[in-house]
Amino acid sequence: MEKKRVVGLVAGRHNGNSEILVKEALMACEEAGLDCILINLFDYNIIPCSGCEGCTMQMGAIATGQQKEYKGCIYKDKDDMDKIINTIQTSDGIIIGCPTYDLGPSALYLLYAHRALAYEVSFRLEIGDLKKNPNLVGGLIAVGGSCHDWQSLALEVLGASMFTQSIQVVDQMMAIRNGRPGNVLLRDEQIAKAREIGQHVAAAIDTPVEERHWLGDPDFGVCPVCHSSLVYPGDPHWDGIEFPFECAVCGCGGDLVKGDDGKYKFVIDPEHGHDRDRNINECRALHLDEIIQTRIEFFGQQELVKEKYKKYKEKQFPSI
Numbered sequence: 001m002e003k004k005r006v007v008g009l010v011a012g013r014h015n016g017n018s019e020i021l022v023k024e025a026l027m028a029c030e031e032a033g034l035d036c037i038l039i040n041l042f043d044y045n046i047i048p049c050s051g052c053e054g055c056t057m058q059m060g061a062i063a064t065g066q067q068k069e070y071k072g073c074i075y076k077d078k079d080d081m082d083k084i085i086n087t088i089q090t091s092d093g094i095i096i097g098c099p100t101y102d103l104g105p106s107a108l109y110l111l112y113a114h115r116a117l118a119y120e121v122s123f124r125l126e127i128g129d130l131k132k133n134p135n136l137v138g139g140l141i142a143v144g145g146s147c148h149d150w151q152s153l154a155l156e157v158l159g160a161s162m163f164t165q166s167i168q169v170v171d172q173m174m175a176i177r178n179g180r181p182g183n184v185l186l187r188d189e190q191i192a193k194a195r196e197i198g199q200h201v202a203a204a205i206d207t208p209v210e211e212r213h214w215l216g217d218p219d220f221g222v223c224p225v226c227h228s229s230l231v232y233p234g235d236p237h238w239d240g241i242e243f244p245f246e247c248a249v250c251g252c253g254g255d256l257v258k259g260d261d262g263k264y265k266f267v268i269d270p271e272h273g274h275d276r277d278r279n280i281n282e283c284r285a286l287h288l289d290e291i292i293q294t295r296i297e298f299f300g301q302q303e304l305v306k307e308k309y310k311k312y313k314e315k316q317f318p319s320i
């Protein structure tokens with residue numbers, strides 16, 4: 001039988017802190033009998049998403065019966081993204097190590113993450129472009145020079161980038177106070193946690209898909225579903241659904257409730273709390289309905305758009 005495989009995906013410097021932590025996690029996976037490969041995004045060419053919407057336009061056209069075959073991203077054969085994503089989608093696990101820049105993941109990581117939309121797992125499965133759900137298990141490692149206060153969007157944005165690939169995150173860590181390359185070598189507890197993430201990813205791969213669950217600290221973050229630390233007061237969605245509070249990452253809805261210990265807890269609404277849970281393929285697919293609706297409204301008013309466009313197309317400002 002072919003060995004199962006874990007990809008280490010690094011968006012940090014060669015021999016930098018992210019790479020060290022991902023290597024430590026991969027070593028644990030290797031010891032658990034898994035094949036491991038390491039992709040440092042600095043070694044690959046990834047063209048930024050042009051925003052052409054070619055992928056979601058095709059998705060909408062196929063969903064409404066106007067197109068048969070999905071041709072993918074316009075840059076499919078022009079850079080390394082196809083190779084990277086195909087490697088990931090034919091693997092069993094992924095461990096991502098990413099430096100925090102300006103509170104969130106670095107631009108190099110985001111280049112990769114935004115291009116991954118064209119490879120949306122649930123959609124490609126639906127149209128037969130992808131033969132089998134890879135059911136990937138993930139471990140996330142955010143690495144910054146500071147503490148949580150300067151990495152407040154790091155794991156959250158990394159977490160948000162897991163949905164297009166339907167990756168189930170089973171553990172994560174924020175490696176704090178690492179500046180220069182190799183700084184993390186002075187932080188034994190962080191190296192140990194990275195190793196544990198590798199062990200958790202390996203254990204989850206070895207567990208039947210329907211029995212897989214979060215293996216990290218149960219009290220990590222605020223959201224009991226995705227363990228993000230970002231919960232905000234909800235607003236009405238495009239179709240009117242609204243929650244008192246929502247998780248900014250997974251979209252679960254609920255309320256903030258003060259416990260007997262005086263601490264606030266985010267309690268998921270037992271009836272509708274998972275209606276917009278981005279971890280669930282079918283719930284996430286509702287977002288494609290929203291995109292289609294927005295387009296129907298737009299394309300139905302082309303005369304008005306053309307008229308209003310004039311003012312902005314004619315007006316020019318000097319550039320540099």
Ligand SMILES: Cc1cc2nc3c(=O)[nH]c(=O)nc-3n(C[C@H](O)[C@H](O)[C@H](O)COP(=O)(O)O)c2cc1C
Nearest residue numbers: 012013016017018099100101102103144145146179
């Ligand atoms: C442009 C830039 C912005 C950064 N912004 C942050 C930040 O907002 N928060 C933080 O904790 N560290 C920040 N850092 C520090 C890096 O996250 C840190 O050096 C990290 O160890 C780099 O990871 P690497 O060694 O894997 O490349 C920044 C570094 C750079 C170069």
